[in-house]
Amino acid sequence: MKPPKHALIICNGEMPSKKIIAPLLKNKPYIVCADGGANKARAFGITPQVIIGDLDSITQQTRKYFSSVPIIHLTDQNSTDLEKALDYLLTHKFSSATVIGATGDRPDHTMANFSILLKYHKKISLLFLDERCTVEVIQRRVTFPAVIGQQISLVPMGRCTGIVTHGLKYPLHYETLAPGVREGSSNEATSTRVSVSLKNGPLLLFKIHPTIT
Amino acid sequence: MKPPKHALIICNGEMPSKKIIAPLLKNKPYIVCADGGANKARAFGITPQVIIGDLDSITQQTRKYFSSVPIIHLTDQNSTDLEKALDYLLTHKFSSATVIGATGDRPDHTMANFSILLKYHKKISLLFLDERCTVEVIQRRVTFPAVIGQQISLVPMGRCTGIVTHGLKYPLHYETLAPGVREGSSNEATSTRVSVSLKNGPLLLFKIHPTIT
Numbered sequence: 001m002k003p004p005k006h007a008l009i010i011c012n013g014e015m016p017s018k019k020i021i022a023p024l025l026k027n028k029p030y031i032v033c034a035d036g037g038a039n040k041a042r043a044f045g046i047t048p049q050v051i052i053g054d055l056d057s058i059t060q061q062t063r064k065y066f067s068s069v070p071i072i073h074l075t076d077q078n079s080t081d082l083e084k085a086l087d088y089l090l091t092h093k094f095s096s097a098t099v100i101g102a103t104g105d106r107p108d109h110t111m112a113n114f115s116i117l118l119k120y121h122k123k124i125s126l127l128f129l130d131e132r133c134t135v136e137v138i139q140r141r142v143t144f145p146a147v148i149g150q151q152i153s154l155v156p157m158g159r160c161t162g163i164v165t166h167g168l169k170y171p172l173h174y175e176t177l178a179p180g181v182r183e184g185s186s187n188e189a190t191s192t193r194v195s196v197s198l199k200n201g202p203l204l205l206f207k208i209h210p211t212i213t
Numbered sequence: 214m215k216p217p218k219h220a221l222i223i224c225n226g227e228m229p230s231k232k233i234i235a236p237l238l239k240n241k242p243y244i245v246c247a248d249g250g251a252n253k254a255r256a257f258g259i260t261p262q263v264i265i266g267d268l269d270s271i272t273q274q275t276r277k278y279f280s281s282v283p284i285i286h287l288t289d290q291n292s293t294d295l296e297k298a299l300d301y302l303l304t305h306k307f308s309s310a311t312v313i314g315a316t317g318d319r320p321d322h323t324m325a326n327f328s329i330l331l332k333y334h335k336k337i338s339l340l341f342l343d344e345r346c347t348v349e350v351i352q353r354r355v356t357f358p359a360v361i362g363q364q365i366s367l368v369p370m371g372r373c374t375g376i377v378t379h380g381l382k383y384p385l386h387y388e389t390l391a392p393g394v395r396e397g398s399s400n401e402a403t404s405t406r407v408s409v410s411l412k413n414g415p416l417l418l419f420k421i422h423p424t425i426t
Binding site: 077080103104105106107108109110111112114115116118119130132133135153155156157158159170178179180181183185186202204206208 | 290293316317318319320321322323324325327328329331332343345346348366368369370371372383391392393394395396398399415417419421
């Protein structure tokens with residue numbers, strides 16, 4: 001059996017600090033820059049294995065700087081650069097990816113990227129990471145370690161039913177969250193082990209970095 | 214008939230620059246700070262008419278600085294500070310509000326605030342404004358002036374059906390947008406008059422400031 005393949009995708013949004021990025025590089029992930037993400041990688045002294053996108057955001061200087069890095073130019077306007085990067089990873093049988101630079105900057109881009117997180121999470125294990133938090137999709141049930149007092153947000157991207165939580169300050173007991181109806185943000189861990197399960201719906205889990213809480 | 218009452222709500226997220234804020238103050242709106250928004254107002258030299266919230270974010274220095282401003286302390290943990298501010302405006306029969314500081318900073322807070330935008334938009338005319346764009350909910354149909362090339366994003370907060378656009382580069386013709394299925398971000402005005410209509414669903418309209426496009 002081949003070992004699982006992990007990638008780091010760098011997008012064109014707000015980059016986390018070097019302190020957040022450094023641990024991601026330790027295990028030498030395969031690094032993909034989504035278009036303008038290459039400008040960010042360059043600024044952080046990170047060399048990607050490949051650059052993918054419609055190339056409307058990467059600067060001439062960055063292209064020159066990364067002249068030895070393969071560039072895959074895809075002009076399809078029906079998919080974003082992040083989707084192009086994810087499709088490439090799926091073709092090459094990657095099992096997981098951490099995505100940085102997908103949040104912050106323009107809020108419409110952040111929302112579109114959350115939509116892409118929802119679209120791909122069943123095909124590849126995905127985690128968004130930024131300066132403040134990690135973001136992932138909860139499939140049916142998730143149990144994870146937490147620091148007492150750590151802020152945990154549950155954010156519905158549609159109607160989410162039958163939500164049950166354990167280890168949170170404001171517990172949910174077979175309840176419904178939906179945009180425009182009820183959110184579950186700014187909850188708080190009361191245990192070193194938190195679990196969230198749901199019956200149905202697209203639910204995002206935000207774990208705020210304990211150092212921020 | 215009484216004149217329409219307009220308010221400016223200042224939240225605790227990322228503040229736009231003075232250049233963006235200055236025009237908002239010209240017509241002397243009624244200014245409400247939602248909890249920690251008061252810290253931001255103070256930093257920008259803006260004095261609110263009232264400060265509302267559970268007061269877990271306003272600093273002691275800001276409280277002292279605004280000692281002559283009425284503070285409404287509401288401890289209800291089932292509503293956020295933005296909701297408390299909006300409820301106050303509804304009670305006092307305001308017809309519209311511009312909200313700044315509701316985006317940026319933590320992405321879970323941004324998402325929760327978009328959910329609140331959806332929740333209140335039928336009761337009070339609401340516009341979010343940040344450094345990059347304005348955000349509003351499209352009810353059935355909206356027509357607005359645009360600059361050719363201005364970026365316009367349509368972001369679904371649930372399944373949105375029967376979307377028709379005019380004056381956009383990538384037109385929609387009775388199509389569906391939904392989180393995790395299809396987004397409508399980074400579209401572009403091709404006319405000085407753009408219209409968007411839909412049959413059903415919670416659809417956010419982002420108008421990127423023309424100076425950014």
